[in-house]
Amino acid sequence: MESISDRLKSLGVQKGFAKKSESRDSRAQQGQRTLQSLLNGEVQTNFYGESLSIREVYPPEYRHGVTNLSHPIDTDVICKVSRLASDINLQLDEILFLDTETSGLGGGTGTFAFLIGLGFYTGQGFQVQQLFMRDPSEEPSMLAELIKITTRFKAVLTYNGKSFDIPLLNNRYILNGLTSPFIQYPHIDLLQITRKIWSNRFDNRSLGHLENQLLGFFRSGEEVPGWMIPQIYFDFLADHNPIPLSGVFYHNKIDILSLAGLTLLAGETLSYPNSTDIHQLDQLSVAKVYQTLGRTEEALSIYDQCIQKDLTPPQQLQAIMNSAEMCKRDRKWDLALPLWKEASRLGSIEACIEIAKYLEHTTKEYDDALAWTEKARMLILNQTSYYYQQMKLAEVEKRSRRIQQKTQREKSTNND
Structure with missing residues (x-):
């Protein structure tokens, strides 16, 4: 009697599979x-x-x-x-x-x-x-x-x-x-x-x-x-x-x-960020890299070059404020103050606030500090974002009240 294996072989199943595999x-x-x-x-x-x-x-x-x-x-x-x-x-x-x-x-x-x-x-x-x-x-x-x-x-x-x-x-x-x-x-x-x-x-x-x-x-x-x-x-x-x-x-x-x-x-x-072959926007980015690495003098030098170039106002503002931040950290007020004033001319609210802080805490010139706080407030009111307005207004109004209190105390002390 023919086995199943023999029948499969006779049908070519095994042989066919082997051929396909091969x-x-x-x-x-x-x-x-x-x-x-x-x-x-x-x-x-x-x-x-x-x-x-x-x-x-x-x-x-x-x-x-x-x-x-x-x-x-x-x-x-x-x-x-x-x-x-x-x-x-x-x-x-x-x-x-x-x-x-x-x-x-x-x-x-x-x-x-x-x-x-x-x-x-x-x-x-x-x-x-x-x-x-x-x-x-x-x-x-x-x-x-x-x-x-x-x-x-x-x-x-x-x-x-x-x-x-x-x-x-x-x-x-x-x-x-x-x-x-x-x-x-x-x-x-x-x-x-x-x-x-x-x-x-x-x-x-x-x-x-x-x-x-x-x-x-x-x-x-x-x-x-x-x-x-x-x-x-x-x-x-x-x-x-x-x-x-x-x-x-x-x-x-x-x-x-x-x-x-x-x-x-x-x-x-x-x-070589100061090379003439380097794009001015790349210089601005490299200055930030140097700033992050703590290489302050090199960063300030690159930012200074960027400020003197034909950048857009937001880009100039970025270079100025980053430079001022490093000067503030090192307490180089004679360098930071003119930078903040230039930034305020470009419409920077933060620059006005920084000047107000300096005048309030460092030189104790409260009247001038109040004036810069008011300038910051006016710039905030020109902002289109309602949320940003409310957040910043609360900050400067708190500062304004504190400076007024200091002014009154100073006047009271002088009268005594």
Whole structure:
């Protein structure tokens, strides 16, 4: 009697399944070989298996847009702005630039990085290295390869990586039973620096926008938009066609190059804010950075240059009031007072209040203090916001009553 197994074999079920499985494996292997050849990559092998690595070196003369990537900068101010520990002293070739391409844009436990772009300086120039998992099973191998690379550097630099890339990678290391190299790794998030330097000039501070506006670099037709990237990878896993992936590798590579270019530009802007090449609005931002860092003399010098330039009244007011704030903190009244008077001429309520405080508490000139309080009150009444009016009016009227009481006490004392 014919068995069920024999009947299935006679129907070709087992044979057909084997052929389909072999066919899928064959297509996957062929797709991986084509991708490796297309990108001139090499297979990296370690204890956990295999993953793909692609390297490309950009020589010292390479220009990314208008930026020479070999231009030296002082990284000290970048470290300080990034709030790294004071004992960390970094050279540019000790920084690992990093950007990931992931299976989703929202993060979460199920999101993984399938492509990790890295950039670093070598004796031959700037090298971009991309780690890629051709199949999700290669994730442990790719992550282990990244651990090996990070040991050569002292810090990682990303763009919004504190919120996205590094937490995502830390999570993937945990899920794969590995220890993340980034747990105690000093981290410079360039997005936070660009917000401090270029916020006065650009509302859009995405990497792509800044590379256009500041680096003068425009991507070629190979570029694919970021929102398409997860689907392109999943399509590759399904059909093993590597051609669309070339645009993803291009996107990631340019992100790394632009990351390096913007880092150099940020370092130069922070180090030489009085250079004639620096935009006046960027100077205003850098002055605030120096003020925050406690570098008062340098900040005052930059603000002074800004005040003398053709800025809009709100921008001039920002420079004047920030300068006056530092002078007040150091009790340099001879410098603060003229600044407040200039700010009051531009309609600053706060400047009038500061002058009134100075006259009331420091010089005890109560009549003059009352006059400046009244000027503040008149400026408040011209404000359109009812809530702001009521809040500020309550403040200045309280001050006015207190000054009047002091005046009466003084007159009473003099009469006695």
